[in-house]
Amino acid sequence: MRYRHSVAQSAEFLRLAVKRMSQQDAALHPLSYAIWYEYVSGINRDLQEAIDSRLKRDGKLDDVATRTLHDKYVADLDAKTALRIGNSVDHLVGQVSDSASHAGAQASRFGDSLERWGDSLQKPAGTRREAIPGVEDILRGTREMQKAICDLQERLDESSREAQQLRQEVARAREEAMVDALTGLLNRKGFDHALAACLNQEPPLGPGPCLLMIDLDRFKRINDTHGHVFGDRVLAGIGEVLKANVKG
Incomplete structure (x- = not known):
C-alpha cells in the first residue's frame, strides 16, 4: 500500500x-493533487x-510540468488507477467539508449558549445594579468568546466553500478524462468504463443492450477540401446528433 496515513x-x-496547488498555474485535478500530496x-x-528544482527555475508549475512530474515520479497510471485517485480525493474532500460544517454548527450553538448566559447575568431593567464580584470579567470574557466563535465560523465557512470547490474540480476533471473535447462523446477510456458498467448490470427482462458502430465515409475529403477547422465542426455536429438520439 502506497499511502499509510491516518485520517487525521x-x-x-x-x-x-x-x-x-492553489499557488500554481496548473488546474486543480487529481494528477496535481497526487504530486502535491506526496510532496507535503x-x-x-x-x-x-x-x-x-522546477519552482526555483520557473516559479510555478503549469499543467505540462505537473503531468511530466506525475508520470515520472508518481504514477504507473492506467485508467482504473486514475479513476481511483479521483474517487479518493473526492471522498477525502467530502470528509473535510462535512467536518467543517459539523464544527461550524457546534460553534454556532455554543455562541447562542454564551449569549443566553451573558443575558442572564444582567440585572432586570429598572433595578439598581449592584457590583457582583467578577461579573464584568465574565461578561467581557463572554463577548470575547463570542467574537472568537464568529471568526471561527467565518473561517469554517470559507474552508467548506474551498472544499466544495475542489470537489467540483475533481468531479469535472474525472469527467473530462473520459470525454472527447471536440465531440463531447465518451473517449476510449470512457467507453471502456461505460461498457464495463453495462456488462456488470443484471440482464434485462426485455431486449438487452446493443452496440452501434458507424463510420464517416469520405471524411478525409471534407478536411482536404474545406480544411480541418470545418472538419472539426462537422465532427462536433455529428456528436450533437448522436447525443440527442442515442441513449446510453
Missing part, C-alpha cells in the same frame, strides 16, 4: 496540498527535489 494525517496533508507528506524524496 491525510486531512492535514490535504490542507497543505490544496494550499500549494514527504514520502517521495525524488519528487520533492524535482519540484523544488
Whole structure:
C-alpha cells in the first residue's frame, strides 16, 4: 500500500496540498493533487527535489510540468488507477467539508449558549445594579468568546466553500478524462468504463443492450477540401446528433 496515513494525517496533508496547488498555474485535478500530496507528506524524496528544482527555475508549475512530474515520479497510471485517485480525493474532500460544517454548527450553538448566559447575568431593567464580584470579567470574557466563535465560523465557512470547490474540480476533471473535447462523446477510456458498467448490470427482462458502430465515409475529403477547422465542426455536429438520439 502506497499511502499509510491516518485520517487525521491525510486531512492535514490535504490542507497543505490544496494550499500549494492553489499557488500554481496548473488546474486543480487529481494528477496535481497526487504530486502535491506526496510532496507535503514527504514520502517521495525524488519528487520533492524535482519540484523544488522546477519552482526555483520557473516559479510555478503549469499543467505540462505537473503531468511530466506525475508520470515520472508518481504514477504507473492506467485508467482504473486514475479513476481511483479521483474517487479518493473526492471522498477525502467530502470528509473535510462535512467536518467543517459539523464544527461550524457546534460553534454556532455554543455562541447562542454564551449569549443566553451573558443575558442572564444582567440585572432586570429598572433595578439598581449592584457590583457582583467578577461579573464584568465574565461578561467581557463572554463577548470575547463570542467574537472568537464568529471568526471561527467565518473561517469554517470559507474552508467548506474551498472544499466544495475542489470537489467540483475533481468531479469535472474525472469527467473530462473520459470525454472527447471536440465531440463531447465518451473517449476510449470512457467507453471502456461505460461498457464495463453495462456488462456488470443484471440482464434485462426485455431486449438487452446493443452496440452501434458507424463510420464517416469520405471524411478525409471534407478536411482536404474545406480544411480541418470545418472538419472539426462537422465532427462536433455529428456528436450533437448522436447525443440527442442515442441513449446510453
